[in-house]
Amino acid sequence: MQSAPSKTDPQALQAVHVIDDDQALRVALDSLFRSVGYAVHTFGSAADFMASDRVAAAGCLVLDIRLPGISGLDFQAKLADAGVTMPVILMTGHGDIPMTVRGMKAGAVDFLPKPFREQDMLDAVATAMAQDQAARLEREGSQDLRSRFETLSTREREVMTRVATGKMNKQIAFDLSLSEITIKIHRGNAMRKMGAKTLADFVKMAETLKLTVE
Known part of the structure; x- marks a missing residue:
């Protein structure tokens, strides 16, 4: 089974968020995920999740397709439209090919039919957690x-x-009507402030920032 994240690991801040109106399944998944060291938050509906403080939290979302009110697929689309980037794992007891295709095209990490193997769910969560971690590190790097x-x-x-x-x-x-030596000084200062050790690093940073000449 998946090993538990250590308390000093950034992954320890991540949590599995389960949305399913089946209380017995919520309890079972809560026990499963906690058994391998994950923090878990469970919700009986999409509305309960949206009313919580967990929407922008680190981790992943295990989402049932058939929910009271908005469906899981529609809720997945709503989250994407709202800019919520938490990776989603879909599950259903009544799935079909069109549902699966729609969910995967919308970016779901996996689509698990009920009943599912515990290891399949743990594997899907591990993949989702890794995606979340990588995306957050990338965003933090861009912000820096x-x-x-x-x-x-x-x-x-x-x-x-x-x-x-x-x-x-x-x-x-020539473009800026300055001397070449002045450009070299400006470039050197910019590279130092940006922390670029090489010209290649400097260019990569500019590309990451999507800089364009106005």
Whole structure:
């Protein structure tokens, strides 16, 4: 079975969020996930989940297709429209191919028919947790890059943006009506502030920030 995340591991902040109107299944899944070390939050409906403080939390969502009120598939779409990025695992006792296709196209990690093997559910959750962790690390990295970019002067930003397009110092100097040595100074300062050790790092950062010449 899946090993439990340690308390010092960033994954320890993640939780499995279960939405199913079947109380017996909620209890069973709560026990299963806690047995391998996951924090668990269970909800009887999509409305209960939305009313909680867990919508933007780290982790994944185990979502039943047939729910009171909004269906699981419609709720999955609603979450995506709202910008909620928590990975979703769908489950149902009445699934069909169109349902499966719709759920997977909408980005579901897995679609498990009831009754499912415990290990299949644990494997799906492990995959979803890894996706959530990777996505959060990527967003944090982008936010850090954006914060560093904000420390650049206007000229340094202009130089960085043009370096990312593949222009040489001489060409950038012509574009900005500056001397080539001035461009080199601005580029050096920008690379230092951004923490770029090489020109390749500098260009990759600019691409991550999606910088464009205005």
